[in-house]
Amino acid sequence: MSANPIGWDWRTCKVTGLTVDRSAERLIVFNAVTAVLYLAFGGTLALLIALTRWPKMHLISNAEWFYRLVGAHGAAMLIFWILFFEVAGLLFGGSILLSRRLTAPKMGWLAYVMMLVGSLGVTYTMLSGQATVMFTAYPPLKASALFYGMMLLYAVGALVAVLHFLVNIVTARLQGQVRTLPLFTFALLVAAILALFTLVSGTLAILPAFLWRLGVIDHVDPAAYRLLFWGFGHGAQQVNLAAMIGIWYALASLTMGAKPINEGLSRFAFVLYVLFIQLGSMHHILVDPGLSSWARGLNASYFMYAAVMGSMIHAFTIPASMEVAARERGHTKGLFGWLKSAPWGQPAFAAMIISFVMFGVLGGISGVIMGGIQLNMIAHNTLIVPAHFHMTVVAGTTLAFMGMTYILVPLMVRRDLFLPGWARLQPYLYGLGMLLFGIGMGLAGHYGVPRRHWDITFPSMTQLSGGVYDGANIHWSLALMALGATIAVTAGAMYIVVAAGTVFIGRKNDVPNIGHVEASAVTPTDPNAPVHHPKGFEAPGTMMLATGFLVLFILLYGWSWFELSKVSWIIK
Amino acid sequence: MTTRTSTLLAPQGRWWGPLGKDERLWFALVVAWALAMYVMMQFVWPAVGEEQIVFDSYKVDPKVFQQLTDDYIAAHQTGTLLNIPIVDAPPGDVYLLGERFRFRPLLNLKQGQTYRFLISSVDVQHGFSVQPDNFNLQVVPGYVTAVTLTPKEAGTYQIVCNEYCGPGHHLMLGRIEVTP
Numbered sequence: 170m171s172a173n174p175i176g177w178d179w180r181t182c183k184v185t186g187l188t189v190d191r192s193a194e195r196l197i198v199f200n201a202v203t204a205v206l207y208l209a210f211g212g213t214l215a216l217l218i219a220l221t222r223w224p225k226m227h228l229i230s231n232a233e234w235f236y237r238l239v240g241a242h243g244a245a246m247l248i249f250w251i252l253f254f255e256v257a258g259l260l261f262g263g264s265i266l267l268s269r270r271l272t273a274p275k276m277g278w279l280a281y282v283m284m285l286v287g288s289l290g291v292t293y294t295m296l297s298g299q300a301t302v303m304f305t306a307y308p309p310l311k312a313s314a315l316f317y318g319m320m321l322l323y324a325v326g327a328l329v330a331v332l333h334f335l336v337n338i339v340t341a342r343l344q345g346q347v348r349t350l351p352l353f354t355f356a357l358l359v360a361a362i363l364a365l366f367t368l369v370s371g372t373l374a375i376l377p378a379f380l381w382r383l384g385v386i387d388h389v390d391p392a393a394y395r396l397l398f399w400g401f402g403h404g405a406q407q408v409n410l411a412a413m414i415g416i417w418y419a420l421a422s423l424t425m426g427a428k429p430i431n432e433g434l435s436r437f438a439f440v441l442y443v444l445f446i447q448l449g450s451m452h453h454i455l456v457d458p459g460l461s462s463w464a465r466g467l468n469a470s471y472f473m474y475a476a477v478m479g480s481m482i483h484a485f486t487i488p489a490s491m492e493v494a495a496r497e498r499g500h501t502k503g504l505f506g507w508l509k510s511a512p513w514g515q516p517a518f519a520a521m522i523i524s525f526v527m528f529g530v531l532g533g534i535s536g537v538i539m540g541g542i543q544l545n546m547i548a549h550n551t552l553i554v555p556a557h558f559h560m561t562v563v564a565g566t567t568l569a570f571m572g573m574t575y576i577l578v579p580l581m582v583r584r585d586l587f588l589p590g591w592a593r594l595q596p597y598l599y600g601l602g603m604l605l606f607g608i609g610m611g612l613a614g615h616y617g618v619p620r621r622h623w624d625i626t627f628p629s630m631t632q633l634s635g636g637v638y639d640g641a642n643i644h645w646s647l648a649l650m651a652l653g654a655t656i657a658v659t660a661g662a663m664y665i666v667v668a669a670g671t672v673f674i675g676r677k678n679d680v681p682n683i684g685h686v687e688a689s690a691v692t693p694t695d696p697n698a699p700v701h702h703p704k705g706f707e708a709p710g711t712m713m714l715a716t717g718f719l720v721l722f723i724l725l726y727g728w729s730w731f732e733l734s735k736v737s738w739i740i741k
Numbered sequence: 742m743t744t745r746t747s748t749l750l751a752p753q754g755r756w757w758g759p760l761g762k763d764e765r766l767w768f769a770l771v772v773a774w775a776l777a778m779y780v781m782m783q784f785v786w787p788a789v790g791e792e793q794i795v796f797d798s799y800k801v802d803p804k805v806f807q808q809l810t811d812d813y814i815a816a817h818q819t820g821t822l823l824n825i826p827i828v829d830a831p832p833g834d835v836y837l838l839g840e841r842f843r844f845r846p847l848l849n850l851k852q853g854q855t856y857r858f859l860i861s862s863v864d865v866q867h868g869f870s871v872q873p874d875n876f877n878l879q880v881v882p883g884y885v886t887a888v889t890l891t892p893k894e895a896g897t898y899q900i901v902c903n904e905y906c907g908p909g910h911h912l913m914l915g916r917i918e919v920t921p
């Protein structure tokens with residue numbers, strides 16, 4: 170890279186050759202370690218609540234505590250683990266990856282402190298029973314003013330972190346340190362732009378609730394809150410999506426030497442997210458703040474499908490670029506010889522590919538189906554909903570993040586990966602646990618079991634309940650869910666041991682062993698090397714797999730309409 | 742001639758260019774599928790399906806809605822169960838009130854008759870989840886969800902609250918009895 174910089178604390182990475190700003194490095198380690206601590210906390214709660222939802226075990230015998238812990242699990246995981254990690258990613262993409270120093274490290278620390286205090290405050294209010302309102306906190310359910318205040322502090326802190334990233338990218342550009350951003354950084358930029366909109370929307374939802382609890386205003390419109398809250402809640406998932414896909418691309422390059430087969434197309438697919446997701450939430454707010462428009466949601470369809478198109482493009486270009494890279498290295502046998510040659514024993518690769526498949530097949534298809542206006546009726550607020558988002562944000566995003574750390578953490582702290590054997594096994598175990606968990610929970614939801622519910626056996630209400638959820642199919646599904654949860658939480662704990670062990674007690678090593686990494690991922694190649702286009706398909710194996718995916722999608726979609734048609738009520 | 746670069750490096754040369762054969766085929770398939778789903782949801786199902794979601798929604802003062810429900814119950818009550826009134830509902834408007842932690846009244850309906858359900862809440866949000874059939878609507882205080890329902894089959898249906906509404910959420914039930 171450039172000549173040795175003067176006037177700031179830096180080092181050269183002996184593996185990648187990147188110039189590393191030490192202040193960025195510290196900030197990244199703080200954010201990442203905080204994220205992992207929340208993951209450990211949220212994972213512990215996950216096991217407790219999952220074992221409670223299995224009626225045979227019904228672990229937590231106090232309903233109030235069950236609801237507190239469900240709320241705290243949602244917040245610790247979806248908001249704290251994910252966002253602290255993303256901030257670490259933004260810091261990395263905005264400085265180290267570009268071999269430049271942070272423009273305003275103080276801004277990064279300010280964001281960190283606000284987010285830390287805010288998240289601790291939210292966790293405290295939730296555990297102490299001041300805020301047993303779930304992380305959605307729909308008014309007029311009441312939490313203490315402190316809860317909303319801490320939520321706001323956290324949201325504003327996260328906004329500062331996002332702005333900090335944008336400041337870095339803009340100054341890098343102005344100072345001529347970058348021209349076109351690497352695709353990975355571009356994905357982060359897309360995530361950051363989406364995050365700006367969602368965090369503002371979230372702040373606008375929480376602020377009136379805060380003022381209401383302070384007594385400044387006497388009413389919060391619950392439907393308007395839902396609208397704004399989901400402007401945040403749903404948009405935030407698009408942030409996670411963009412970050413996760415950026416990581417898929419990065420890991421495909423690092424572990425397989427993949428280069429996007431058409432960089433322009435990949436970037437176009439990211440731009441679809443920015444355009445259509447935001448139009449989506451803006452439109453809801455502009456036309457009608459009431460429930461009717463959001464329920465009818467005629468418009469939901471076309472932006473949603475435009476965004477879905479973006480994801481379907483990535484679903485093809487990522488494996489295709491891996492296939493092309495492997496074929497170029499000589500793994501040309503048959504349709505799938507390239508797949509056989511992949512580094513299945515490299516934890517970063519395993520995590521990436523499992524995340525990719527589970528996100529697409531389980532999370533993606535279920536999400537598109539539930540997002541259909543009429544089909545939503547047989548899914549809304551049943552266990553299908555958490556089943557769906559655990560496939561996206563846990564099997565997908567969380568596992569992708571884990572994969573990224575298997576490479577980045579050793580490089581960052583210059584220590585060998587702790588317990589590499591555990592790391593190799595971990596993604597498979599986590600994926601297996603999540604698979605069983607998702608199938609069990611999804612089936613239970615399909616049979617009508619509600620989400621966020623302490624006791625579906627209604628022991629004190631038998632005259633009314635009529636044993637509505639006593640069927641053997643429901644009990645088996647929930648048992649499967651509990652089994653999957655136990656496996657997944659075990660694998661989650663293994664991850665935490667490996668990650669924390671690497672940071673604190675891994676063997677010091679300037680050239681840490683991170684498994685096989687393709688040199689072409691980080692060393693520029695000859696820009697003039699022409700791309701060789703074969704006559705037939707470039708990635709026939711991927712074409713085959715992608716077509717199979719589409720067929721499965723069509724079958725499940727058709728089946729869902731069939732299920733809807735079986736409802737024995739005419740609903741007009 | 743376009744170039745290809747690792748996703749971790751700034752792209753070199755001309756990185757935008759026409760799509761290859763693979764991408765063109767896949768892109769066409771994806772667009773066709775997105776359109777097919779759009780047509781299904783907006784045109785096909787509205788024309789052929791019996792389960793639509795074109796319900797109306799009105800703003801209402803929760804106190805007023807509670808009064809309307811009380812009047813409705815007074816006019817049609819036939820009994821009680823667990824302190825909850827039971828109503829023989831004539832075809833037409835049916836009032837159903839969610840309150841922590843019950844649905845009031847319990848309803849007796851006739852198979853094949855059509856009812857316009859007016860559903861709301863006096864306090865917080867609740868979920869209107871009809872079991873074991875499994876269809877679900879959101880109940881929001883200050884708004885009436887008005888939906889026209891016709892039971893096609895006789896039987897007992899539970900209404901389970903599936904929106905978290907407070908410490909007794911898991912006790913909140915209602916019932917619809919459909920007789921031939």
Ligand code: HEM
Binds near residue numbers: 222622653657
């Ligand atoms: C081993 C991993 C995990 C297991 C076994 C697990 C299990 C569960 C269970 C049983 C519920 C309660 C469902 C209900 O009763 O409605 C739940 C809720 C939830 N989980 Fe997880 N979870 C895991 C990891 C995660 C992660 C990593 C995230 C986020 C990144 C996450 C986000 C959520 C959210 C947002 C909720 C909803 C809370 C609410 O309804 O308010 N979970 N999880």
Ligand SMILES: [Cu+2]
Binds near residue numbers: 842913
């Ligand atoms: Cu309720």
Ligand SMILES: [Cu+2]
Binds near residue numbers: 902903906909910
């Ligand atoms: Cu409830």
